[in-house]
Amino acid sequence: MTRSESSLGITPIVSTSMADQVEERLREYIANKAFKPGDAIPKEIELAEALGVSRNVVREALSRFRMLGIIETKKRRGMILAQPDILSGLERMMQPHMLGADTRKQIFELRLVLEVGQAALLFARKTEEGLQKLQEIVHREGQMHTLPEKVECEIAFHSTLYEMAGNETIKRFQTMLMPVFEYVVDIETSHQFHAVGSVTHQGLINILRNGTPEEFASGMLKHLEPHFRFLT
Structure with missing residues (x-):
């Protein structure tokens, strides 16, 4: 029996943090809306309200995106989808x-x-x-x-x-x-x-x-x- 399978053959629920879940939801949102590099991303407060979580949780998820080069902040425009450097x-x-x-x-x-x-x-x-x-x-x-x-x-x-x-x-x-x-x-x-x-x-x-x-x-x-x- 593998770790991904219980004795009943049911895949167990994997415990993830709130930030992990928000990160996943934001990835889905960006993909579903077909965002392109340069498109503006909603503000932290808007995302927090839509997801029903605190701004701190949203901020943590967004910081991961910044580290990966997925988003960046531009003066007067706020957050935008960046052109990620896939090899960095x-x-x-x-x-x-x-x-x-x-x-x-x-x-x-x-x-x-x-x-x-x-x-x-x-x-x-x-x-x-x-x-x-x-x-x-x-x-x-x-x-x-x-x-x-x-x-x-x-x-x-x-x-x-x-x-x-x-x-x-x-x-x-x-x-x-x-x-x-x-x-x-x-x-x-x-x-x-x-x-x-x-x-x-x-x-x-x-x-x-x-x-x-x-x-x-x-x-x-x-x-x-x-x-x-x-x-x-």
């Missing part, structure tokens, strides 16, 4: 030493999903300038002899791919994941591990020039595969 909270928490080994591994796997999944964007938005930048990184990589130097080229190459994809949210997400990636690379370096996948950086460039998005996705899987073998 994750950015503050993305500290490798605060994350367990399983979480770090899953985040590293998320990197694979992103890099494979952006193949179509890369082919739609690739430019000769971007391809040349990748080629210069590969040329520089060939002149490097130490493991840290090669790792630096690895990061530069993949960061350039994100830039070429041209999606700011994906690029920002990649930047957010970078501390975890660097943490994993540090672990690999301590074990003197830097295996190259069956598809190299040069191989990926060749596919970008003459191949298809499907071939690139497959190539990226093969390129990153040694990292995942190391983590498992």
Whole structure:
């Protein structure tokens, strides 16, 4: 029997605070009224009267919305619905030493999903300038002899791919994941591990020039595969 199920098969009532309930009601209200960023939100006293609770309870619920960037206060306009920054909270928490080994591994796997999944964007938005930048990184990589130097080229190459994809949210997400990636690379370096996948950086460039998005996705899987073998 699970926690969410009683002996009679009835889901028990979950005890929540008044502020939790008000927060839920306000989320429903905003969704049902189809508020858009910039739309004014009723005043605290109006919300308190409509919900039948004190202004302090409403204020606590609204403060949570402010922390999440859902609402903001504008001079002469009062509270308005904001354009929430969906990644800001994750950015503050993305500290490798605060994350367990399983979480770090899953985040590293998320990197694979992103890099494979952006193949179509890369082919739609690739430019000769971007391809040349990748080629210069590969040329520089060939002149490097130490493991840290090669790792630096690895990061530069993949960061350039994100830039070429041209999606700011994906690029920002990649930047957010970078501390975890660097943490994993540090672990690999301590074990003197830097295996190259069956598809190299040069191989990926060749596919970008003459191949298809499907071939690139497959190539990226093969390129990153040694990292995942190391983590498992």
